[in-house]
Amino acid sequence: MSTIVSLPDQATARIPKRNYLTNENGLLSWLLTGDHKRIAVLYLISITFFFFIGGALAGMIRLELLTPQSDLMASDTYNKVFTMHGVIMVFLFLVPSVPATLGNFLIPIMIGAKDLAFPKINLLSWYLYLVGGGMTLTAMITGGVDTGWTFTTPMSTHFSNTNVITTGLAIFVAGFSSIFTGLNFIVTIHRMRAPGMTWFKLPLFCWAHYAASILMVLGTPVLAITLVLVVLERTIGIGVFDPTKGGDPILFQHLFWFYSHPAVYIMILPGMGVISEVISTFSRKRVFGYTAVAFSSVAIAVFGFFVWAHHMFIMGVSNYAVLVFSLLTMLVAVPSAIKIFNWAFTLYKGSITFETPMLYAFGFMGLFTIGGLTGVFLGSSGTDIHLTETYFIVAHFHFVMVGGMLMAFLSGVHFWWPKMTGRMYPEKISQLAAVVTFIGFNFTFFPQFLLGMLGMPRRYAAYPHEFQVLNVFSTAGASILGVGYLLPMIYLIWSLKYGEVAGNNPWQATGLEWQIQSPPLTENFTTIPIVTQDVYDYEWLERQKEHEVTHVG
């Protein structure tokens, strides 16, 4: 194949015998693999495992909050449960989910490369993830942690007598997994592109990962050194965060949020990349304002580094700082809005179809928009002071991270499932799952906005009676949401054996990944392609089709 020819391929009746899954056999061939696609699969399995642990903990939290008393578990158990829920979901699910699975699988294929630049480092980062995850689970089983996922000092350094050190080091290790993934992506996108694959022919998925990788590479080391300092303070008593020795606990928050605010964009940017691909495919149109969408990813990454102190408006930072960080926070809304508006314009007059990935993408747009708009409440210091540490915050970041990121993840998994496995999933039930997830999500988290406005604080096992009705709604919603997550788990596994054979390009999409067989060969391409066509050129594709019809007719 010397040029990209996006003609509808003949759906072959069976899956090609030789592909990356069957190329080698045995456990060792997986555990020592250098193939980015196999590593992506390894990640997918392990990340799903942690997602369900984190989800089970969320279920326990919601059950406890069904009644005003703290009856299911004692307060300190509750503290440990929500801490573990946060730690696992943020560091072991949300941060790696899209980059490590879909990014790993697709970036080399999308740019026409045989593999990521550093296959061994890629495998190493999976092992680091496992070690970090294993340490986290060990910390959970041997007594848990109660500091909250933010490890705020002096709680984490002085008052907590739980497994802060193990958990801190676990995140340190998992952090290096993320650094190496980001490093690999940046170098790959710079150096491994096929001939003709210029920067402005890159799929937006790659742009989004490029921007997120910048954040991973620059932000994560700061988190790493911060956790080292916490561990040193707990073990040998250096006083960098200890006010009795002249240290400053607020410094911890500055350093922590310098990573952890950008971390939100590490989660959401790859998700946005997925949405760009899906929306374009299922409205059969070029993404409106491709350049603007591409650069908005980079803009979000850059702005993302200058807004961390909006997490600290009530921590006693100066009024001047509050003003500046408030303004900078508002500015992030601009590139995010550019994306949302451009997706809307892409949909405009498109031939829209509602396949499952598209349903999830719509879910993403709705939920992320609500999450983003409520962020404005929190970015403005006046309302922030009222809403800080209430359920409004909880609802806000769940809308952004779960409503946004998780919807995008599910959208992407469904979209590329045929490519990864060679098989289709059952369409009707997957559409149902998307709708159930959307409904369950709103049921769960919308009441929490109201709870927060009414003043219910987060992180307490017990609450006053007047908050019960909304909490019952929320818990009921959580069980619907749980069904929404279990369904794909079941039918996707089912589809591995019984799913219809997908063929190379079930969506008639234009990306390079759809031009190769599914599942792909180990080296992706038999011949390195020369890219001549524009990205998302659906108009061209449609013309080709008409041309064919007239010829056949």
Next chain:
Amino acid sequence: MSDSHAVAVVGHEEGHSEHPAYQRHHFVSMEQQNETVSFGMWLFLLTEIMFFGGLFTAYLIYRNWYFPAFVAASHTLNLWEGTINTFVLISSSFTMAMGVWCAETKRSKGLIWSLIGTLILGAVFLGIKYDEYHEKYELHHIPGEIFHFNSQGFVHPSAEALKTGEKPLAPDMAAKTEVYFSLYFAMTGMHALHMVIGMVLLSGMLWKASHGGYMNGHIAFVENFGLYWHFVDIVWIFLFPLLYLISRHA
């Protein structure tokens, strides 16, 4: 961007190799591979800058807050040992650069001796560092339970010192020297850890070089290790003035 991308090369089945053994299968050419590896190394060093950046930020803030304490505490460091160590480290960077040059020009003996020299200088640096740490331990300047700061009369200066116009350090400010020493140990400790990692890698490289390695023109590892070693050197070049030199006599 190099031209290496402009050429489409026919891929080959797994197992076959039409290229040199040290070219990884997923690269089109050696040139692309070398560029990629060196780009990756530079990016890694960028993450290292951010890693140390957290510590430098803490230093910047506390130095502003507790300036007299930082001045007094920096007086207690052993300036001579620090200076010697700076020279030792710069020399080791020089021998490392020589090593890279020897590898490039395929001088096997030169490479081996350069690596040995670098390894010895690295060990000398750590030895001197150990001596400094030991001195700090004896002076009770290690943060934690045993910490105590009254050395060299900063809190209660001698009559002689008072005559020369030296001011006593207020006891509450003297207590703040613990923050200085916390940062001193965190920063130099993190730096020393990088040295230890470097020396492990150096030993591996030396072993390979003494078995005739790196003479086939494939020296990406030597080059990138050189970058790493110079980076560790540069971190020290910042640490030395910040910790030892700045306003010792303010």
